[in-house]
Amino acid sequence: MATQLEMKGISIEFPGVKALKDVDFSVRSGTAHALVGANGAGKSTLMKVLSGAHVHYSGDIYLDGMKREICSPKEAQEHGIQIVYQEVDTALIPYLTVGENVMLNEMVQNMGKKQLVKWKDLHSAATQILEDMNIHVPSKKLVKDLTLAQKQMVLIARAVSTECKFLILDEPTAPLSHTETSELFRVVNELKQKGVGIIFISHRLPEIFRVCEEITVMRNGERVACRKMGDITQSEVVELMLGRRMDEQFPEVNAAIGDVVLEVKGLSDAGKIKDVSLHLKAGEIVGLAGLVGAGKTELCKVLFGHTSIGTGKVILNGRRVSLKSPHDAVKSGLALVPEERRKEGVLVQETVTANLTAASIGTFCNTFSVVDRKAEKEKAKEMIVSLGIKASSGEAKVENLSGGNQQKVAIGKWLLADADVYIFDEPTKGVDVGAKKDIFELIAKLARKGKAIIYASSELSEIIGITNRTYVLYDGTTVIELQTKKTNEEELLFYSTGGK
Incomplete structure (x- = not known):
């Protein structure tokens, strides 16, 4: 019985923001229910209420008609009710093994019972769970x-x-390859057959239509629609999310292409990268597809100096x-x-202002290295307005912003620093269609200013839509260089999967 x-x-409020306004939501066991909306629409906040992370809400939660109080993740x-967050x-606890992380809930429950951990049994149980899900990762890794x-x-x-009746998946396919995504959908379908209800949060609409039976659309903290998947189209979902018709997603760049700014010759690192060569011109957006x-x-x-160059050379402006x-x-x-x-692009515990000025703080210092806070705040305020960052003020903590707005902060930091070469690695991951368009326009503006841009993405439609040239990577090396206007997604996918 379902x-x-x-x-x-x-409903729930945070300082200066009413995040949820009288929202209704329901899901049946054995089905997958999509929850979508633009960044900041309230999806994750609603699920944090359900999973016990936010307790200062008004409204009621029912299981089979019985009212339930959920005041902590433990009670959820x-x-x-289980949740798998996007981040x-x-x-996860990095210094523990896979098995210990899989069985962590059980280990925590047994704390204080003065019983020894049977490590062989723990890893055996974890291995069985992983094998049932067709996940080939050693339990002791x-x-x-x-x-x-x-x-x-x-x-x-x-x-x-653990006994899971409802599983919330927040952008579960964002870091997964096509093969891994197919494996995830297999697992989702098996869980549905076992009677688990799935709440599927995603910005990838084709995936939602593939795996879900129903969809709820949110906008500005309110529910604006709840439909069966067969009764709605992808374009209608986008319009409900944005509250308007979606214009052309990719802007016309129309940038003048200048001289070569960056050359990479025979570059290798100690691990993945092998004999990579490429070049990049001023005003050019070059894709890294794969x-x-x-x-x-x-x-x-490697290009940003985060990992060491083994062999090869990098030439910048001749x-x-x-690095x-x-x-x-x-x-x-x-x-x-x-x-x-x-993890790497913003300081989540710091303010929007602190993040935006982090890479250029020296420009706000006097001869005695004292920061001019007034000038810093004014420049950050200008950037917040120009980028359309939705925040209550420059003093808002970045951790409280939506994914799309966090990404705008990560980009804005470098706009103030005024670099020559901008490297974007999966810049639209976990970002809604409205914020994606804003990010594409920011990148186009940089190109028009003569900046050289690398755009790395596994979203091949974005590579086609925004770049001038594309290098396809396979197994750590560049396998082909293509003029983007003369190629298509099928050809990019062919070379991305090892085609010769």
Whole structure:
């Protein structure tokens, strides 16, 4: 018999913001229900209420018609409600093994019972859970040594290791390859057959239509629609999310292409990158296309001095540069907007102002190295307005912003620093269609100003839509260079999967 979970009249406020306004939401066990909306619409806030992370809400939660009080994550889990957050590194313990992370809930429950951990049994149970989900990761491997995709699957394994009636997945496919996404959908369908209700938060509409039976659309903290998937189209979902018709997503760049700014010759690192060569001109947007794990992120980090160059050379504005650290890269005129924005791109505990001025703080200092706070705040305020960052003020903490607004802060930091080469690594990951368009326009403006741009993405439609030329990466090396206007997604995918 199906279990019904209902949220009725849910409202919640934060300082200066009414995040949810009288929201109703329901899901049945054995089905997948999509929850969508632009960044800041209230999706994650609603799910944090359901999972016990936010307790100062008004409204009621019911399970099979019985009112339930959920005042902590522990109480949510006792009712069979589990959540897998998008930012996987904040939910895993890197120095523990895969098995310990999968069985963490059980280990915590047994604390204080004065019983020894039976490590053989723990790893055996974890291995069985992983095998049932077709996840091929050794139970005794340390989590810090896993790929981002593997970490995501370990979190899902942990969620279903206990009695799970409703599983909330927040952008679960963002770090996954096509193959890994297919595996996730297999797991989702198996969980549905076992009677688990899935709440699926995603900005990737084709995936939602593939795996979900119903959809709820939110906008500005309110529910604006709840439909069966067969009764709505993708374009209608976008219009409901934005409250208007969606114009052309990709802007006309129309930038003048100048001289070569960056040359990379025979570049290799100690791990993934092997004999990469490419060049980049002023005003040009050059794509790095490839599947998850192809080496795009690793190449971006090598160019930014985050990891060491083994062989090869980097030539910037005609001069060979030594990039032994990010500090060297910034001094040379390179900027990186990383894939993991919360972990590497922004200081989540700091204010919007502090983040926006972090890379250029020296320009606000006098001869005695004292920061002119007034000038700093004024410049940050200008940037907040010009980028359309939705924040109550420059003093708002970045951790309280939506994903799209966090990404704008990560980009804005480098706009103030005024680099020559901008490297964007998966810049639209976890970002809604409205914020994506804003980010594309920001990148187009940089190109029009004569900046040279690397755009690394596994979203091939974005590569086609925004770049001039594209290098395809496969297994850590560039396999082909293509003029973007003369290629298509099918050809990019062919080379991304090892085609010759």
